[in-house]
Amino acid sequence: MKHSHIVGLGSYLPERVMTNHDLERMVDTSDTWIRERTGIERRHIIAEDQCTSDMAAEAARRALDDAGLDISAVDALMVATTTPDKIFPATATIVQAKLGGHGFPAWDIQAVCSGFVYGLAQADAMIRAGLFRRVLLVGAEAMSRIVDWSDRSTCVLFGDGAGAVLLEGRAQPGGVLGSVLHADGSYRDLLKADHPHPPASPDRKALDFGRDAAGIAAIEMRGNEVFRVAVTKLGEVVNEILQQHQLRKEDVDWLVPHQANIRIIQATAKKLGLSMDRVAQTVREHGNTSSASVPMALDALYRAGRLRQGQLLLLEAFAGGFAWGANLVRWSKQGETG
Ligand code: ACO
Numbered sequence: 001m002k003h004s005h006i007v008g009l010g011s012y013l014p015e016r017v018m019t020n021h022d023l024e025r026m027v028d029t030s031d032t033w034i035r036e037r038t039g040i041e042r043r044h045i046i047a048e049d050q051c052t053s054d055m056a057a058e059a060a061r062r063a064l065d066d067a068g069l070d071i072s073a074v075d076a077l078m079v080a081t082t083t084p085d086k087i088f089p090a091t092a093t094i095v096q097a098k099l100g101g102h103g104f105p106a107w108d109i110q111a112v113c114s115g116f117v118y119g120l121a122q123a124d125a126m127i128r129a130g131l132f133r134r135v136l137l138v139g140a141e142a143m144s145r146i147v148d149w150s151d152r153s154t155c156v157l158f159g160d161g162a163g164a165v166l167l168e169g170r171a172q173p174g175g176v177l178g179s180v181l182h183a184d185g186s187y188r189d190l191l192k193a194d195h196p197h198p199p200a201s202p203d204r205k206a207l208d209f210g211r212d213a214a215g216i217a218a219i220e221m222r223g224n225e226v227f228r229v230a231v232t233k234l235g236e237v238v239n240e241i242l243q244q245h246q247l248r249k250e251d252v253d254w255l256v257p258h259q260a261n262i263r264i265i266q267a268t269a270k271k272l273g274l275s276m277d278r279v280a281q282t283v284r285e286h287g288n289t290s291s292a293s294v295p296m297a298l299d300a301l302y303r304a305g306r307l308r309q310g311q312l313l314l315l316e317a318f319a320g321g322f323a324w325g326a327n328l329v330r331w332s333k334q335g336e337t338g
Contacts, residue, residue, distance in 0.1 A: 002169030004127040004135075004176040005332045008069065010062025011163040011299040012055045013044040013286070020156070027152040034156045039262025043159025043287030046142045051085045055162035056140035057098040059295075063136065063164040064099075071099045074166070075132035077106040078123060080115025080291035082193075083142040084108060095138065111183075112191075113258050113319035115139055115291030116163070120315070120327045121179030127169040138164040139291035146193050148218040157260070158219070159287030163295025174310075174332040180241045181325035182233070191226050191320035193217035230264050230318040235271045238316060241326045249273050251312050253331075254301065258317035259283035259293040268316065290319075307331050 019042045020031035034040055046055065056079050064070055077099075079092040086094075092106035111118040116139035123135040140162035147155045167176070195217055234257075242249065249272045257265045259282050269279050280297035289296060294315050301307055309331055316326040 002127055002130065002171060003173055004124040004167045005170050005172075006165050006175060006329065007168045007333060008063040008065075008067025008166035009164070009295070009299045009302050010059045010064070010066055011161065011292075011296045012058035012062065013161045013296075014046045014050060014055065016045045016047060017042050018045050023156050026149060027155060029152045029156055037261075037263070038157060039283050040157065040287045041284050044161055045144045046160040052081055052083050052140050052142045052162075053085050053091050053094040053098060055142070055160065056081070056091065056095045056138045056164070059140065059162035059164040060095060060099060060136055060138050063166045067166045069166065071101040074101060074134050074136045075104050076123075076126070076135045077101065077104065078109055078119050078135065078137050079106075080109040080111065080119045080137070080139045081141055082110060082112050082115065082290050083145055091140070111291070111319060111323045112321060113260065113288070113290045113293065114317040114321075114323045114325055115319070116294045117179070117258075117315055117317040117325040117327055118181055118323070120176060121181055121325065123167050124176040124179065127167060133169050135167045136164065137167060138162060139293070139295045141290040141292045143288070143290055146217050146219055151218070153223060154219050154221055157288050159289050161286060161289045161292045161296055163292050163299050165295055165298070172332070174330040177245055177328040177330055178241065179325060179327045180237055180244065182237065183321050183323040185321060187229065187322040188320075190222045190229075191220075191322070193219045227261070227264065229322060230260070231267045233322070233324050234264065234268045234316055234318055237324055237326045238268060238272055238314060241314070241328055245328055247312065247328070252278075252314050253311035254278055254280060254307070254313045256280040256294060256298050256301065256313055256315045258319070259286060259297055260288045260318070264318070272314070293317075302333075307333070309334065
């Protein structure tokens, strides 16, 4: 059986930076409130002429460069996104074309902020099963396109960006050790982005529906309730995955959490008994970039030269749905940068 090793990493952030002070001029908020409640100071915002697939393609190019490979070496491409360029075709097929790839399968994953964690589980299972040798997995989001910029309770939280990893099946043990995934749709109304217009039916013309997937929905969140469930479920899932692999909390070298709120991250680190200097933290600079946040946080650790072969990494995320999960990775990549 093959094991899935991460052999390339890359990320992309749009040029435009929006600070908390910029937001103070847009809604009734303050830099102090945002920093104290969320840990966020700034976020990147996609340019008007860019879309999710542009960011995804750039992050993917960087991951391929990092692995010293080009698109012809890829056997499958998955893009985790909540903000697809279009309802269809899948953003992954658009990214494939932008990268100059042909023929191999390409599809999207929708598990909101848990998209990358879900995608890593899928990619790993397919590599283990011998379906593919190399899988390019991207998390990419233009969250600014589905934010209600007049709603202070949500617009201060999100940012745009993309992160990518190239996975390769190898006989040597290590890489992705396993994953645990969960969802509970009874919580679906606590965090959502509805279409503002009901879907068309044969009896009803819904003229605006489906013209352009990005920009037709707005995030609604009951933040306080999401916060409470997130802290509980993330605490449970990190224990569950460690137990499954007969590992202890002390065995974890790095926590790579979804970057939604520094207080949620601190709560999970505390439950693991990990000090914050063993936790990937990008929420201050990126805000919540949904499915892009875990791969971008992982890439930031890697680029800073913090990761060593043999270290144990615990990735986790919590999302609308609710959908949540975790992956364990034994770091095996050679040639740390930084
Ligand atoms: N600026 C100033 N005041 C604000 C702002 C703001 N931007 N937003 C809300 N407030 C006010 C509220 O109106 C409220 O005022 P009140 O007490 O007069 O009613 C007060 O601040 C407290 O509001 P809460 O919502 O209770 O604040 P809380 O401490 O819960 O923080 C937050 C809000 C940051 C949203 C937090 O609840 C959170 O992080 N929730 C979880 C988010 C998350 O993890 N989402 C999952 C992933 S996202 C995805 O899947 C797409």
